Amino acid sequence: MELEKHLVDATLEVFASMIFIDITPAAPSDEPISVLEPNLSSLIGLAGDLKGILAVHCPSAVALGITSAMLGMDVTELGEDAKDAIGEIANMVAGGLKVALAPTGKKIELAIPTTVIGTSIRTSGLSGATRIMIPFSSPIGRFGLELRFILA
Amino acid sequence: MAKNVLLVDDSSTMRKIISRSLRQAGLDFGEIYEAGDGQEALAVLEKESVDIVLSDINMPNMNGIEFLREKANRPGIKDIPVFMISTETGDDIIGEAKSLGAVGALKKPFTPDKVNEVLGPLM
Numbered sequence: 001m002e003l004e005k006h007l008v009d010a011t012l013e014v015f016a017s018m019i020f021i022d023i024t025p026a027a028p029s030d031e032p033i034s035v036l037e038p039n040l041s042s043l044i045g046l047a048g049d050l051k052g053i054l055a056v057h058c059p060s061a062v063a064l065g066i067t068s069a070m071l072g073m074d075v076t077e078l079g080e081d082a083k084d085a086i087g088e089i090a091n092m093v094a095g096g097l098k099v100a101l102a103p104t105g106k107k108i109e110l111a112i113p114t115t116v117i118g119t120s121i122r123t124s125g126l127s128g129a130t131r132i133m134i135p136f137s138s139p140i141g142r143f144g145l146e147l148r149f150i151l152a
Numbered sequence: 153m154a155k156n157v158l159l160v161d162d163s164s165t166m167r168k169i170i171s172r173s174l175r176q177a178g179l180d181f182g183e184i185y186e187a188g189d190g191q192e193a194l195a196v197l198e199k200e201s202v203d204i205v206l207s208d209i210n211m212p213n214m215n216g217i218e219f220l221r222e223k224a225n226r227p228g229i230k231d232i233p234v235f236m237i238s239t240e241t242g243d244d245i246i247g248e249a250k251s252l253g254a255v256g257a258l259k260k261p262f263t264p265d266k267v268n269e270v271l272g273p274l275m
Contacts, residue, residue, distance in 0.1 A: 017261035018169060070165055072172060085165040091210070092260050095239020099259075102242055110239070112162070112212050 003097075004028050004132055007054075007145055010096025011136065014089055019069045026135045033057045033123065033133065036144045040082055041121050042090040045111035050101065052129055052149035056090045057121065065140035078117055087113035093145065106151075126150055154182035155203035155275055160193040160219065161237070162211040166260070170206060170237065170267070177268035179275040190219025197229040204274060209238040209245060217245070220252035235274065237262070 008025045015023050033041075038057035046052050058066065060078050067075045067085040075081050090113045098108040123146060132147045157174070159167045167186050174181055185200055187193035189211045196202065209216035216236060224230050236249050236257040246257045258270050 014261045017263045067165070071168055081165065084163050088163040088165050091163070092239050095241075095260060098239070099241060110210055112210070 003147065003149075004134065006097050006100040007093065007132065007134055007147060010093045010100065011089075011134075011145055013096060014092045018092075019066060019089075021066065021069055021138050021140065023136045023138045026137065029133050029135055031133065031135075033121065033144055033146060036135065036142055038121050038144070039063065039119060040078060040086055040115065040117050041123070042083070042087040042113050042115040043123070044087075044090045044094045044113045046094065046149065047109040047111070049106040049152040050097075050108050050149050051152070052126055052147065053123070054090060054094045054097070055123055055146045055148075056086050056093070056143065057146060058086060058143040059141055062138070062141040062143045065138075066143075083115035083117065087115045097147075123148065154180050156183040156185065156201055157181050158185045158187060158193060158196055158200075158202045158205045158207075160187045160190065160205060160207035160211070160216070162188050162208065164188075166208070173262070173264045173267040174271070176264040177272065179268065179272055181275055190214030190216065190222065193219055194222060194226070194229075197223070197232060198226075202232055205232060205234040206237050206271075207234055209236055209240040209249070216240075217248060217252065220249060220254060224253055233274070235271065 039060040040063040041057045043053050043055040063082045067082040070085045129148045134145045161167050185196050191214045207216045233255045236254050239260045241259040
């Protein structure tokens with residue numbers, strides 16, 4: 001199953017349609033998310049034939065840049081706007097994954113996104129889950145997309 | 153006559169993007185009301201004069217499908233058209249939404265041009 005491709009395609013579509021920041025995916029990485037030094041992470045739970053979490057991890061500058069672009073205004077504080085904006089990106093990428101998997105007969109149910117702000121953010125998933133981490137580069141910095149999942 | 157619009161989405165960012173897209177598309181609308189879930193949307197519909205609702209599906213408290221079902225049982229507001237804007241665009245869930253009265257659906261993410269193309273005829 002081409003999960004990495006589906007994740008990259010869904011992320012590219014979100015940024016091209018609604019954020020208008022050029023992003024470039026790197027090869028999937030085994031590195032921990034700490035290499036991205038994230039200060040804001042939005043996570044969305046997945047249930048159904050693919051169980052786990054999908055997360056978007058951003059350093060402060062990237063989260064603020066993305067939020068500013070989405071809202072069309074200068075956002076300088078890592079607060080509710082940034083939590084909501086990055087959470088919506090996680091939601092749309094998860095939705096893209098759901099649509100991409102539908103023709104294979106795999107059904108996913110999406111939860112409501114949760115966002116955390118802080119330092120030294122770490123994630124853990126279901127026991128035995130597979131992990132995919134895709135770093136993206138952009139003019140405002142790097143961010144990462146992480147999927148921890150178990151396929152039914 | 154310009155139509156009053158109710159945006160229903162738990163994401164304030166998405167409500168702002170949709171509102172901006174409507175303006176950028178040059179569509180003729182009057183007041184824009186906002187609600188964060190289906191329960192809030194029902195309260196707005198009972199209070200304000202709304203001509204069309206643009207609603208997400210995946211929301212806390214009362215999701216878009218539950219909102220459609222509840223709205224259909226309220227005589228004063230049941231005929232106000234609802235257009236779904238959601239990441240949830242599978243045939244099964246959109247089919248259910250349409251069976252409950254939704255008049256169409258737009259997939260997130262979307263571009264302002266797509267908003268104009270899809271929502272223009274309704275405005």
